[in-house]
Amino acid sequence: MRVLVTGGRGQLGRALQKSLAQHQVSLLDLPEMDITKDDVVQRYFNELTPDLVIHAAAWTDTAGCEADPEQALLVNGEGSRIVAEACARSGAAMVYISSNEVFDGEKREPYGEDDPPNPINAYGRSKLAGERHVKSALERHYIVRTAWLYGAGRVSFPEKVLEAATRDGSLKGVTDEVASPTWTADLAAGIAVLAQKAAPGTYHLTNSGHCSRFEWVQEILRMRGLSDLPVEPATLEEFGAPYHKPVFSVLSLDKARRTGIEMPSWQDALARYLRGAD
Ligand SMILES: NC(=O)c1ccc[n+]([C@@H]2O[C@H](COP(=O)([O-])OP(=O)(O)OC[C@H]3O[C@@H](n4cnc5c(N)ncnc54)[C@H](OP(=O)(O)O)[C@@H]3O)[C@@H](O)[C@H]2O)c1
Numbered sequence: 001m002r003v004l005v006t007g008g009r010g011q012l013g014r015a016l017q018k019s020l021a022q023h024q025v026s027l028l029d030l031p032e033m034d035i036t037k038d039d040v041v042q043r044y045f046n047e048l049t050p051d052l053v054i055h056a057a058a059w060t061d062t063a064g065c066e067a068d069p070e071q072a073l074l075v076n077g078e079g080s081r082i083v084a085e086a087c088a089r090s091g092a093a094m095v096y097i098s099s100n101e102v103f104d105g106e107k108r109e110p111y112g113e114d115d116p117p118n119p120i121n122a123y124g125r126s127k128l129a130g131e132r133h134v135k136s137a138l139e140r141h142y143i144v145r146t147a148w149l150y151g152a153g154r155v156s157f158p159e160k161v162l163e164a165a166t167r168d169g170s171l172k173g174v175t176d177e178v179a180s181p182t183w184t185a186d187l188a189a190g191i192a193v194l195a196q197k198a199a200p201g202t203y204h205l206t207n208s209g210h211c212s213r214f215e216w217v218q219e220i221l222r223m224r225g226l227s228d229l230p231v232e233p234a235t236l237e238e239f240g241a242p243y244h245k246p247v248f249s250v251l252s253l254d255k256a257r258r259t260g261i262e263m264p265s266w267q268d269a270l271a272r273y274l275r276g277a278d
Helices: 011-019 038-048 062-067 069-090 122-137 157-168 184-197 213-223 254-258 266-274
Strands: 002-006 024-028 052-055 093-099 141-146 171-174 201-204 231-234
Touching: 002 011, 002 038, 011 024, 011 184, 024 038, 038 069, 052 069, 052 184, 062 069, 062 122, 069 093, 069 122, 093 122, 093 184, 122 141, 141 184, 157 171, 157 213, 157 266, 171 213, 184 266, 201 254, 213 231, 213 266
Parallel strands: 002 024, 002 052, 052 093, 093 141, 141 201, 171 231
Antiparallel strands: none
């Protein structure tokens, strides 16, 4: 199978290269394929004739999106429309990576795929715009919502925690923001199965279980033998994020389970990641 991955040099893109190793994979990213440029995208589709497109490219800087919501909609909304319409024209199936941030976080139990989205920040609105374009452009689509990604290819949350621990000798952790930390390697493995076995539609895929940012920080330190380091609990408000964040955006994995995909727990994933497993 010929697979085209957008955002191929991002943290998920890199993990997808490994999980799809038995296929012919083309990883494209900025600057060569800007997804907001119709003609450029079409040229790559003509050249590569993909059977499957995994659209992982996005503007993921949530604070940046808040400061420039039009640019967020251009990249995450319009860019996704352009990729989806190219898939429809060429007959390729499409996986669109979406986010827990399409939900408002007001629910107190895991969100199902059919719960109504209600984003509360510019990034979430732009990711939802992308979902809607994908749904209306082609039937053979998989919308995969995930959360709190970390993995090789970027300085992600575990590295930031460990850097701050070494630098400052103490840390703060947010107690009222809860979701499921997800290692890109496990997500990429789940996506590879989903795109080959499951019926098209919307799916939630994260590592299983959930925690607050505070608990995540504690677990990273514990696994690195740094449990003695003080972690000060703080609320989102005290932390002062420059945009609204959903407080409880845990995604239900029931549908993924029914499809035969069992995601490892977030603690197990974190342990393997910190051990340097691929
Ligand atoms: N990170 C998370 O916690 C998280 C949570 C839920 C869902 N997601 C979704 O998961 C997907 C993968 O996320 P990730 O963490 O792997 O993100 P990432 O590391 O930021 O990778 C995204 C890639 O897309 C590229 N990109 C940005 N604008 C582009 C454009 N106009 N044309 C082509 N490529 C462009 C980025 O390039 P530059 O680096 O040069 O900008 C980057 O290489 C995204 O769709 C994201 O919305 C992420």
